[in-house]
Amino acid sequence: MTITKDSSAPLVAVVGIAGVQGGSVVKELAESSKSYRVRGFTRDATKPAAQARAKQGVEVVTVSIVVENKDEVYKAFAGADVAFLVTDYWEHMDMEREINEGKLQIDAAKAGGVKRIVWSGMPSFKIISNGKYTNIEDCEGKFVVSEYGRASGVPFVDVQAGYYGTTVFSLPILIGDKQADGTYDMPWPVHPTTVLPFIDATHDYGLFVRHVLELPTFPDGQTVVAYGEKITLQDMAAQLAKGTGKPVTFKEITPDQFKTNLGTMGLPASLHDRMAAAWGALADFGWEVTNTHDGLPRKPRSWAEFVAHADWSKALA
Template sequence: MASRVVSVFGATGTQGAAVIRALLKDGTFVPRAITRNPDAEAAQKLKQSGVEVVKGDSLDKASLVNAIRGSEAVFGVTVPIFPLKAEGEGPNEIVQGKNMVDAAKEAGVKFFIFASMPSINRISGGKYKNVLHYDQKEVVEEYLKSSGLANASLHLGGFLENFWKFGLLKKTPTGFDVAVINFSATDRQAFTWVERDIPAATLALLKNYNDPSKDISGKSYPVVNANMPYAELAALTGKALGKEVTFTTAPPSGMAPMDEMYSAHAEYSGLYTATPVPNPELVALGVKFGTIEEFLETEVKPRFRQ
């Protein structure tokens, strides 16, 4: 039987690397890592774990066709290129995403999963116009839906892993503090345990996409582990660590895309209030979501408890 290859973009990043680990552990599919630089240290580590690593640049469609040829499915991730550029003004996520979709069609891929976000400009009715990295992901998502490829999109909340990847949980003389731009103590956020549940959702979709009764293609699936204020997350973190963990409203960064992103998440309670937590459609496909308490126990305590 031929291998069921899944080409994974962003293979050396948080999402892609986690998906590759899950595919390796599950064994149903064979991961193929797509990266611009196969000689990078992270790519070499993937090779050492037995993963096929192939060069492909999301700004060069021809390279992508060659990279993903022979794949049954694709896990697609686009990344912001700073300074952010609007469509037609230079390289951006729309170019990346459309190249991925077009290459997947040309290479005969059967199913495409896209890590996406909803347009904040659309949600806010034009109030927040500068969050281009969200708006452009939605353009790609709509392009994918109209492509003729079987597809699904995963919508992400605030990364719980930002506690350490972006230093969100900072040490203080008495414990720790969580400081978030433009969030008040009562504003709610949608949180995603990326390294656990993006792979779980991806595997569930891959295993069920060709079952017509599941009605998967063309849908967007928020992957949210909890919807709560950062202040509540800080309190739970303090309980897990046995330390005082405070919440602070951080001042604006001065970068409009970032400041508006945080303001929109705060104003619209994390963006995904229309979908229950955990997402019942993903639960029906067999996804067992992790809890905040499990995240704190397994990920935060080993890193921050002293």
């Protein structure tokens, strides 16, 4: 099971091979019994992750996918059969930039002759909430790109990444500080029965992309949520406690308390309302997941399995 150079195999262009989602896509294509050629895009081919992909047989292309570099982006997609596209809002936190760069990828893939596009999008909570939550930019920008992709004329599927398990490491306030009695309270601004579609993205996101590409009929226009398990927050806390042997419980806090906690991390104030709104939308409306795990090449990790594989020595010190 390797990535091939055989010209008879479909050529898959993968954006962000040194990142979580792009790297996971390459991993899964390499594990497939089907043959793929892979052209992987990165801004820095010297990164260890990019070099590791090259050793797997990936054709590594150094390209910055920004509007100012349009000609090079178009060249990078030329001749590809399939494209996996992704943007990173959190790199610059500029919704208009994300929309423009997402549209650029779609336009370049179409011009390059791509016959199928898989895009990493998100739901619009502005629409889901009937206008109650309008400022969740990391979701709204991706949704705009999704609609643009569906109208492109190229068969298009949105594979949304569920809630990253690793978020508890990048936002340590979600675990909370160790209390005087030795416990951890997982202070989140939602009800304990709120359900998240958790995913170990590095390990499993690409599994769903591979599944979509290998279906007998490409599910044009559909949305798939990549998740390992749909789980309540109170169960996440209980399983974290069981898996680590640490006393962890869930604690519901107010949105204002959550924003205060965000401030302790030095995050810009402009983000506080936006991130609190995201949790409010999840609590009020949930994250709709209609697809199952049926037909996946293997079973994705559950939260308990993620807990067992992760290093908690710093988060639960």
